[in-house]
Amino acid sequence: MGIDIPWARAELAQFLKLTDLYVPPDPPGVITISSYMENRGSEADIVASAHVVEQILDRLLPRWRTEVPNDKNKTVNRWYQHREAAQRADAALQRDAEVRARLGDNSPQLSAGAMHPWVWEGARALWQSGHFREAVTAAARKVNAETQNKVGRRNPSETKLFQNVFSLSAPKADEPRLRLMDDDGSDTFRSIHRGAMAFAEGCYAGIRNPNSHEDGLPELPEHEALEQLAAFSVLARWVDAATLETI
Template identity: 80%
Template sequence: MSIDIPWVREELAQFLRLTDLYRPPDPPGVSIISSWRSNRGSEAEIVASAQVVERILDRVLPRWRTEVSVHRNKSVNRWCQHREAAQRADAVLQRDAEVRQRMGDAPPQLSAGQMHPWAWEGARALWGNGHFREAVTAAAKRINAEASNKIGRRDISETKLFQVAFSLNDPKPDQPRLRLMPNDASETYRSIHRGAMAFAEGCYAAIRNPNSHEDKLPELSEHEALEQLAAFSLLARWVDTATVLTA
């Protein structure tokens, strides 16, 4: 689904208006010398707006929590990081197409926020705090849970679950299958399901299992974690779009 740019820009503008700092006028007949500044909106209005704006920022600038600096004057305005991120996001929305055109062809950008919701929603809270290895592990757990729910198997998990789900054997009363295409007896049908089974096994054996021992491994770089998350996003998409075949 594409971004509704006019709506998003208005939400960002409204947040910036609410968090704008100004000096309230002195009471009549009183002159106060002070550098104190106040937000134009009430705290309740700002918090409500921030709930929406944070989701916008996660989509437009997925790394804003770590890339946009937290200014020293945050004690004066707790929303300064949000404000700078909102201003940057608005510039991206206004001028991204122009910048790409002027800069010439650029490689496609991989965005965590545009991955399958099972992957990104499972990872986003930890991702925003820079816990990339744990974030990928959380996404793997979410996808395992969704696959388990889809075929009604809670007695097995991870590698075994996907071996059963994508097995080329006919379904049994207690063993539904996931099918990515109708069975036309072709090599393509067999190849797709063997590949999906092997891919899932690789995701859990080579990514999820090592990541579960994050205390013994160095933190992943964000780029490497993004590659791992993309692998689970693809698996999630296959599971989500697959047809359940029952006996």
């Protein structure tokens, strides 16, 4: 499901309102000369709002913590970085479609935050710090672990795990299967499960292994890493939706 734009913009606007800076009035009968400014909202209200806003920012600007300047957090206000990120996110929500159309790129956009939760939960922290290759590896490990959890096994793992769970043979006492459709004896049933095995092997042999075992590899470009995450998201959705078949 896509982001609820009116809701997100309202949350961002509320946060910006709470963190707006102003010079507090002098007490009655007192005149002060000071550049001191404070936020309009209470600290409790700002913290509560920030909890939601940070999740919006993570979806729209995954690397806002490293890409948006925070040098004025101490000298101006602790919420300075959040405010600039919120302003950028609001502009993206309001004008992204227009900008892409005007620049001649109005194609569908792929969002890491919209991928299967196993993938994005595994990758999020590393992705936000710009460690794209490691983020893909972490996502691969998460999909492997969740698949093991679903079938109740710790061995085998990765390629051998998926070959086993998508095997066309009947389940055994210690080897449950994952079924993407009922076994009706059709070529479709066989094709789907052979395809799932081959796809999983490609993900782990062709993506996960090189990313985690080759020293000195340059950092992945973000768009390539996003494509690799998408591959693991497809696999995760298949596993998540599959029926567990035991004896």
